[in-house]
Amino acid sequence: MPGPRARPARAGDSLRRRLLLFLLVPVSITVVLVSVLVYAVASRYSDRVYDEGLLEDAYGLAKVLKATDSDALSPQAAFLLEYNKLGHNYYSVRSLRRGVLSASHEAIPPGPAPRLDGDAQFYDTAIGGVRSRAVALAVPAPADPSDTLVVTLAETVQDRQLRAQQILLMSILLQLVLTAVLLALMWSGVSRGLRALDPLIGRLARHGQELVPVGDVPVPAEIRPLSATIDALLERIRRLFVSQEHFIADAAHQLRTPLAGLALHAERARSSADEGQRADALAQVQVLTMRLARTATQLLALSRAQAPVEAAAPMAPLRLDQLVPEILGEHVARAMRADVDLGYEGPDEALTVRADAYALHDALGNLIDNALSYVRRGGTVSVALRRHGESARVSVDDDGPGVAESALPRLGDRFFRAPEAIEGGTGLGLAIVRRIADRHDARVAFARSCLGGLRVELDFPLIAPDAPSGRVAPLIAEPR
Known part of the structure; x- marks a missing residue:
C-alpha cells in the first residue's frame, strides 16, 4: 500500500522563514511562562513586604495603646491608621471581656481565633466587597492587665497588586527587548547557516548542463545526504542520456539499411519497364516494409521495457x-x-x-x-x-x-x-x-x-x- 504523499511545497515557501518560525514558537512560549512565573513571584514578594509593614503597624498601635495607658485611640491616630492614598486601611481594638472598644467606620470581619502567645495571625478577608488582608495581634490591656486586647489591622490589596503589576510590566518589557535581540541573532544565524548551501547551488548553476557530481563540494554534514542524492540522480540521468544516445544510434543503424533498400527497390519498380523486374522489386518493397514495421514494433516494445519503474x-x-x-x-x-x-x-x-x-x-x-x-x-x-x-x-x-x-x-x-x-x-x-x-x-x-x-x-x-x-x-x- 503506497505511503502518504509528502505535501508539495507552496510557491513562496521559505526555509529561512520556517526555521525562524520553529524557533520563535518555543521562544514565545518561554516568554509567556516566564511572565506567569514572574507575576507569581512578584505577588508573593509583594505580599510578604506588605505583610511585614502591616505587622509593624499593628505593633506600633499596640505600643501607642500601652504608652497612653488607654484602650481608646485619639481622632488623629485613627485618621493616620485609616489613611492610604492607593486604597483604604481599617483597624479594630477589641477587648475579650468588654467587646469592641475602637474601630474604623467599616468593621473588619472576624477572622480565626487570636493567638494569645503573642504571635500575629494573618488572614484574607473582604471589607465592603473589596479584597483585603488583615493581621490580628493579642496584647495585655493597659488599664486592666487581667484583660486582653485584640488589635486588628487590615488594608485593601490594591497597592500590592499594583506593585506586582509594575514588576510584571518591567519584566515583560525586558523580555521583549531580549526577544527582539534573539530574533535578530536567530535571523543572522539562520542566514549564515543557509549560506553553507551557496557552494552547492553555485556548482549546480555553473555545471548543471554537464551533470558534474557535487559530492566534493564542502557542505555541512546535514547536507551531505542531499549531495549524495543529487549525485545519484545526476548519475542516473547521465546513464539515461548515454543509453538514449546508444539506442538512437543503434536504431538509426538498424533502420538505415532497410530504408536504403526500400528506396532502391521502389526506384526499380518505378523505372523498370519489365513486368517481371517490377513485380520482383515490389515484392522486395513488401518484405522490407514488413521488416521495418517489425523493427519499429520491437523498438517500441524495448522502449517500454526500459522505461523507469515510476513510469511503468x-x-x-x-x-x-x-x-x-x-x-x-x-x-x-x-x-x-x-x-x-x-x-x-x-x-x-x-x-x-x-x-x-x-x-x-x-x-x-x-x-x-x-x-x-x-x-x-x-x-x-x-x-x-x-x-x-x-x-x-x-x-x-x-x-x-x-x-x-x-x-x-x-x-x-x-x-x-x-x-x-x-x-x-x-x-x-x-x-x-x-x-x-x-x-x-x-x-x-x-x-x-x-x-x-x-x-x-x-x-x-x-x-x-x-x-x-x-x-x-x-x-x-x-x-x-
Whole structure:
C-alpha cells in the first residue's frame, strides 16, 4: 500500500522563514511562562513586604495603646491608621471581656481565633466587597492587665497588586527587548547557516548542463545526504542520456539499411519497364516494409521495457497458467502455416506471479516468435510452464540451429545477433525479454536445448493466489 504523499511545497515557501518560525514558537512560549512565573513571584514578594509593614503597624498601635495607658485611640491616630492614598486601611481594638472598644467606620470581619502567645495571625478577608488582608495581634490591656486586647489591622490589596503589576510590566518589557535581540541573532544565524548551501547551488548553476557530481563540494554534514542524492540522480540521468544516445544510434543503424533498400527497390519498380523486374522489386518493397514495421514494433516494445519503474504500469497478481496458453494460441496460425509442431506442457495447479500483464505479454510473445523464426519447416517448438521451487518457470525449446556456446552470454544485448541469426533479424527480441525479466525480478537463462536448438528459461517469483494488490490484473493481456 503506497505511503502518504509528502505535501508539495507552496510557491513562496521559505526555509529561512520556517526555521525562524520553529524557533520563535518555543521562544514565545518561554516568554509567556516566564511572565506567569514572574507575576507569581512578584505577588508573593509583594505580599510578604506588605505583610511585614502591616505587622509593624499593628505593633506600633499596640505600643501607642500601652504608652497612653488607654484602650481608646485619639481622632488623629485613627485618621493616620485609616489613611492610604492607593486604597483604604481599617483597624479594630477589641477587648475579650468588654467587646469592641475602637474601630474604623467599616468593621473588619472576624477572622480565626487570636493567638494569645503573642504571635500575629494573618488572614484574607473582604471589607465592603473589596479584597483585603488583615493581621490580628493579642496584647495585655493597659488599664486592666487581667484583660486582653485584640488589635486588628487590615488594608485593601490594591497597592500590592499594583506593585506586582509594575514588576510584571518591567519584566515583560525586558523580555521583549531580549526577544527582539534573539530574533535578530536567530535571523543572522539562520542566514549564515543557509549560506553553507551557496557552494552547492553555485556548482549546480555553473555545471548543471554537464551533470558534474557535487559530492566534493564542502557542505555541512546535514547536507551531505542531499549531495549524495543529487549525485545519484545526476548519475542516473547521465546513464539515461548515454543509453538514449546508444539506442538512437543503434536504431538509426538498424533502420538505415532497410530504408536504403526500400528506396532502391521502389526506384526499380518505378523505372523498370519489365513486368517481371517490377513485380520482383515490389515484392522486395513488401518484405522490407514488413521488416521495418517489425523493427519499429520491437523498438517500441524495448522502449517500454526500459522505461523507469515510476513510469511503468503497476504490478498485480497474474496467473501464468492462464496467460501462457492464451499467448501460445495467438501463434498457432503462424505455426500451422510453417508446418511447425507448436506444443505446450502446463501445470496442474494455479501459478500466480506479480507482474505487469502487458509487459509479460511482450516478453513471452517475443520468445515464441523468436523460436518460430529460427526453426525449419516441419520443425518443433515446445513451450512448458511448471513450478520450480518457489518460482514459476516458463521454458521455450526449439530444434533450430541454436547458438554457439561463446555467444550465449551476449544473448539479450541490444541489437546483438549471433552468427547463426536469420537474415532480417533485429537483435531486439531477446533484449526485450531480458529487460522485462529484470523489471519483474525474474531470472532469464539461455542454454542448448535437448531438441538441438536454443532453450530459454524465465523464472518468476511465485506469490499466494490471494495476495493483496491495488488492482486486479487482466488474465489475458492484449498486445499494445
